[in-house]
Amino acid sequence: MCLAFYEVAFALRSLVKQPAYPAIFAAKTTRIIQCHRVNWRNLPEYAQSCVHIRAIGNLEHGEQNSMPESIEILFVDDDVDFSEGCVRWFEKKGHRVSQTTSGQEGIGQCLKHDFDVVILDWNMPGLCGIELVQRMRESNPDTEVIVLTGEGTINNAVESMRLGVFDFQTKPFPMGDLERRCIAAVERRRLKKENTQLREVITRTKKPATAIIGTSEPMQRLGRLIDRVAPTNKAVLIEGESGTGKELVAQAIHIGSSRSERPLVTINCAALPENLVESELFGHEKGSFTGATAMKPGLFEVADGSTLFIDEIGELPLALQPKLLRVLEDGSLRRIGSHKERRVDVRIVAATNRDMKIEVDEGRFREDLYYRINVMALDLPPLRERDGDIELLVSHFLGNDHEMDADARQALVAYSWPGNIRQLINTLERAKILADDGVITISDLSEEFRHENTQDHVSQSSTTQFPKVGSLIALERAHIAEVLQRENGNKSKAARALGVERRKLYRMMEKHGIEG
């Protein structure tokens, strides 16, 4: 059978003539409110005249979604026979269904659990329809609400749409259609979530993923391991010195997984003040601490269905480690200030430049968490151990507008690269600026490259270029930049040299706009 699918919209211009809708008019002027699919025959006559119908497609039964996934549904209806019938029908279809007979209980359940869809009756003793929908939307803004009522007045329909319910239907309503509406509601929920994810990721992503360059033996081995591990759902721990490309490897693992259509979400534990890490990862409710002016989902929720890359996991505060362990064990978490248990499906890829075994031995990292994140370990070799890769990387990062003479190339190949690929990129960027006529010579490289094979890259003659006159802030900036350069971008070493914690160094770099 071929079903015509209609999107029915109430044209506001007509509705505003009805005194019952001034609030909508004030808020949305000429916009059209979506009313989704309604039973045309059930609409009161005057409503038909102000309804705009647009066919959005013809679908064969079952064509819409070949195999509906299991949906978590809550029925709130005081008609026990009706809702028990619904529960049985939906359970047979493989959905997970709960049921309550009062609005108050329904809200209680929603506070404890994150349902995909709530199907509720409009007229129940105690809370009226509007109040119930309002409270549901407040407590669970992500849950889609479908109203199924015996008294479908246009007034109620419009009020519910205004409150953001997904659909408003009158009883009796065929079960098959109700299931299709639930599937569509879950799709809207998924799209909303994806939208949040994308926005979050866009604000965080500095640049698109880069190809991993390197044909040396250790890099070929790494490539094979990435191919093996990427399609699994297993947690991966990437270890390696600073600047060896750990973030790039995390991106490659995500791209090679079945989650690649969703964005990779990243958090750097060292770049955030300790007290913000928990809220970033797990989210918080409004008012749960000073400054929590609005509810905010954490990155675990943002990464639901995708991969979360936890950079510098060795910096994760000890007090938070049990909470992370719990998500890894059963996918459950609670936002700060909330009793509600939420479930997420997130793959963890973590990275560190610390020796995690030492962290465990010295009591800074929980052993049980270490084994959870270390299901598969990838060890990134330092650049000095990648035979032949320096030449490839130099050619790649030189680009088409610059050349390099043989002496300069030789100096780069002979160098030990303590700051790895990041240092190599910075070295080339600097040399490109200094090069005459686009040709880089040895004189365009800094002092340490001119002394072949020098391991002591901290040149005695390299003096800090402090501004002669200037503010304390400018002095601080110059000093941090100089120490970072001297340590070839290695933040752990730079932090040690500056006598501050790594986390503090990140904040100072951010404050001064120093790139890492």
Ligand SMILES: Nc1ncnc2c1ncn2[C@@H]1O[C@H](COP(=O)(O)OP(=O)(O)OP(=O)(O)O)[C@@H](O)[C@H]1O
């Ligand atoms: N094999 C590679 N091919 C091309 N570019 C690379 C490669 N490895 C690293 N890079 C580049 O080097 C820079 C540093 O890499 P990345 O940030 O992934 O290192 P990291 O190991 O995560 O560093 P940190 O530990 O300091 O966070 C990035 O610009 C990255 O794109």
